[in-house]
Each structure stands twice: as C-alpha cells, then as structure tokens.
Amino acid sequence: MGYVVPLLVGEVLDDLELVLNECGFGADSPERRTLAKLGGDRAVAGVDWAAAASWQELIVRGLAELTDPAWHGVDAGDGDCHGVLAATLAGATARLDRDGDQATAALARVARRLVTEQRALRVACGPDASHDPADPAARALADRHALLLLAAAVLGTREAAENTWVRFLGGPHWALLALSRITERLGAPLPGRTPDPHPAVWAELAERSGHGVDCDLYASKLLW
Template sequence: MALTRPVPRAGRPPTTRTPPEGAEPAEGAAQYAARLEALLGDPRDPGNPYGRSALWAAGHDALPPPPAGLPGAGQARPAADRLARALRPLFRRDLALAHAWSIRPLLSAPVPHPAAVLLGPAALLAAAGGVLRGTARIVDDLSRYEPATRQWRPVLASIFADLLACESLTAVALRFCPAEGPGTGGGPTGSGASEQSGASFAAVVGYLVPQLVGDLLGDLELVLNECGFAGNTPERRILAKIVRDRAFAGVDWTAATAAQARIVRGLSAAGGAWRPDDGTELAARFRIAEAVPAEAPGTDGPQAVAATLAGATARLADADDADTAALARVARRLVIEQRALRAACAATDVHDPADPAARALADRQALLVLAAAALGVREAAAGARPSFLGGSGWALLALGRIAERLGLPLPGRTPDPQPGVWDELARRAAYGVDCDLHATGLLW
C-alpha cells in the first residue's frame, strides 16, 4: 500500500519527558497506531473498504470486518490512555467503525475494559479533529486569494482550543482509569476507590464532550458552507456522517444526559470537604507523555482535578509574558467561580437529577473540571518540545471560552491568542499533523 505523501513525524515518540524506568513504553502505543493506520489504508481511495466512500455507503449495518492484525477485546489490556492512543487512527477514520470494532466489544466483554466508556468521547474528538484539520486547510488555501475567508481563522482557532481542552480532559480521565476491570483484583490500581474515581470522570467526560463537540461541529458546518462547500461535497458528507453516527456510538445528547445525572448525584460531595491540591500529588496525571503512576488515585477524580485549579493558577503569578499573565487573570476568575459553586452545591443535601437547577450546577462543575484539566496539561507540558502545548495561547483561548460559557466577564487587557493558535492549526493542517495533544504525524 503506497503512501500518498511523506510522513512528517511518523513513528516519533510522544513529546515531553522520558518515561520512568520500568513504565509501559509510550512508543508501543504510537507504533501500534502507526501500524493500524497503515492497515486502514488511504481514506481517499474509492477502492479501499475502509475508505470514506465505502464507509459512507456501508451505513451502520454493513460495516467491513477489521483487517487481520487488529487485536480484539480481551487479548491485550494496555493502560487506558495507551489504549486510546493506539486506537486513535481508527477513531479518526470513522466514528461508527470505531464503535463497532473496538468500543462496543470492549464494553460488552465479560470483563469490560475500564476505559471503554471513555473511548466513545475520545473517538468523537478524534473524528472532529479530522474535520477541523480539513477545514483549516481549505480556509488556509482560500484565504491566500480570498481575503474574506480569513474571517474564519478565529472561528477555527477557537474550535482547536476547545478540542485541545476536551482532549486534555479525556486524557486525564483515561489516566484515572484503573488498569484492570471490576472484579479482577488487579493490584493497587484495581481498588474500588480507583474504579469510582474513573467512573466519576467518565460522567464528566460523557456529559461535556458530546455537548461541546456538538457545538463545534455546527461551527465547522458553518465554515464549510460559507467557503462554498455544499451539502453534497465529500467534506460536508464526512461531517454529516459524524453527526449521524453520534447516537450509534453513544455520544449524543441522550448519552450526555445520563452522564449528567451521575454528576448531579455527586454534587453534594463536590460541596463537601475541600482540600486544595498543591500540584505535586496529581502532577503525574497531567504528564500525558509518561506512563500512569502505579499508585491509586483519590476517591473522586474530577474533584481531585478541580482542586488543582487554585494551585495551578497561583503558579502562573509573576508571569513575564502577556499571554501567561492574561491566563492567570482568567484562571483567577474561574477559581472564584469554583468557590461560589462549592457553596451552591453544599446548600442542598441531595441533588435531584430532574431538577434543572441541579443540572445547571452539574454543567458548571463539569466546565471547571475541564478548565483544571486544560491548565494542568499545559503546565505539565511547559518547557517541553514541541512548545505549543506548554504555551499559554491555546489555554488562554480555551479558558476564556469556558469563562464565557460560565457567564463570567473576561478581565480587561486580555491579549488575543487566536492568531498564534491559528498558526499552529494551519501548520498541522498543511503538514498532516493530528489535532491531538501529542501533535502526532499522520500517514495519510
């Protein structure tokens, strides 16, 4: 199977630090992903059973069988974040295919993989990132001779920042998953506390990601439409297929409301005893390039991550660049919001998932966990190469939009991070790099 263009960064290990001795090598997941991507073939090849045309025609009932060499459920049980990374090419390729081949079998196996419920949102993010990359390439090309097209750059930059924040949340949630499923008793990370922690995180991810990505897909449809891509073009059909596949893959609003109900039931705990994290306990959970530490996480993952927001914000103080100083100002608004939310959660003993006020509290809680995850991942990547993820631009854009969603006024004198975020997006689109946290080079 011939490659259609050179691979800019294929086969490279993920970005930041060297994994600790004895840890599961990240290269394994990256290598598996590269092999999987090659097996799936060129998505633009009309003769490829895993190509866009064939998958569009297959619908949900006639999906092709997996290629030889793709391990099924129950064979290998890698750590959750490694599993998601290894399957990323499948997620990028087609949401329905990802669900049929991997997510559904992992959910329905005699011992379901603890990460299975997080893979749907992970697949949705990967698929949406593919559309974003394609749309960014279109806008970048058109804007060279149609200046009006440049109006869409800030829109796409904002989508990119939102996706990176959601990727951060999902990655951290995956790193809270126990290594083994329930009942397997697999050592310290197989504890009930760990399982509960992963389940709580799955609720936040399962509620927030379908909702936010739904909004982003609407914006992508707008940009494609305004760039002259009508509903019958391949670009719009790819997008329409993701929208259509969401219910099949369990990442639509119906699934999100079920997840939201689980967040609501935990709101009383969110208003309970509060122990701000000084940044050391959970730092390893944010270092996405490293293996997950062996010790069991706390009893509630989302709360533990939310508790890092104040510390991460404090460490931004005395920043000497404008973006980071602005990020600190926005983050401080979110810390204040967190205090108010905690008081509101504590005001009621038992929150009812049917109460719209409780559902609103759950929404605020989930957005603050999202902000904390994005800030934590950015901080953990600071100083690493490539430098984009550790920079403040995308985080400032993402946290500013979270503040906007929360109804918080943005502080004055906030610099506009969109041009820098757009530059990174345009570069990734031009050179075939995924919109993920690892800036993974793509084969096709």
C-alpha cells in the same frame, strides 16, 4: 468530562455543518457524507445528546460530594481522579508565573477568576442544598461544574507539557483561548488587560499546515 465531551462534539459538528452549508456543499458531496457518518457514530461512541443527559444527571445527584474538597484527596494514587482534577484548577493556578510574559500573566488572571467561580459553586452546592435532576437550577450547577473541570484539565495539560518538547502545548496561548471561552460560557467577565490569544494560535496552525502537521495539541503528523 463525560458530560462536557458530548456537548463539545455536538457544537463542533454543528459548526462544520454550518460551514459546509454556507460553502455550497450538497448532500451528496463527500464532505457532507463524512459529516453525516460522524453524526451517526456519536451514539455508538457514547458522545451523543443522550449520553450528555445521562452524565448530567449523575453530576446533579452527586453535586454536594463532587464539589466538596473534603471528599477528595490530592494524591492520584488513591484512585480519586475526579478529586485530583477538581483540585488541579486551584493548584495549577497557584503555580502560574504571574510576572511572566503578557500571555502567561493574563492566563494567571483568568485562571484566578475561574478559581473564584469554583469557590462560589461549592457554596451553592453545599450539603444543605437540594439537587434534583428535574430542576433547571441544579442542571445549571452541573453545567458549571463540568466547565470548571474542563478548565482544570486545560491548566493541568499545559503545566505537564511546560518543560517538554511540545512547545505549543506548554505555552500559554491555547490555554488562554480555552479558558477565555470557558469563562464566557460561565457568564463571568474576563479580567481587564486580557490580550487576544487568537493571532498566536492562528500562526501556529498556519505553520503546521505548511509542514504537514495536524492541528491537535500534540502536533501529530498528518496521515494523508
């Protein structure tokens, strides 16, 4: 996850800069100054491009072990957080209700597609493969591994919140949106009959805006 987070932060900040430019906010506006400060703080927080490159190198060097389920336990108590997260993708997928509502059934189909991608990655990263951080192909495998871990985190978070008071977090729509984006970034086709999760997500955000609730997954109260 240490590799994915810097990339996502960079993409979000780039999108914000594009929006501010198109909306005519000048360099001296409070919005642009705040964005510049956030960009400057990335290195201190360890979420800049240098951090991403460092994490990517670590993943490349350990690809054979990191993608091999035989190296990992499934008990979080053994301290193998990476192994537990990697195993969550297949585990949470198997527990999804394939016969539930349309969005949940679609989430199950997309999740199964990602489990297939994970199996293919394990074959590509077998013990006989060479993994050199200078090799673009090896870096591409590290990218795929990081994205699949992100998908596992999404499914694990949704499953953990399914029977809690956090209604939206336990629902399928935000997870379907996230997994659809991950699938597209992997270059894999989405399964047929995948509904568009955007309307439900936008409706949730609009409702929160009207009630002074933040857009984070836990529906925190706004501090201002």
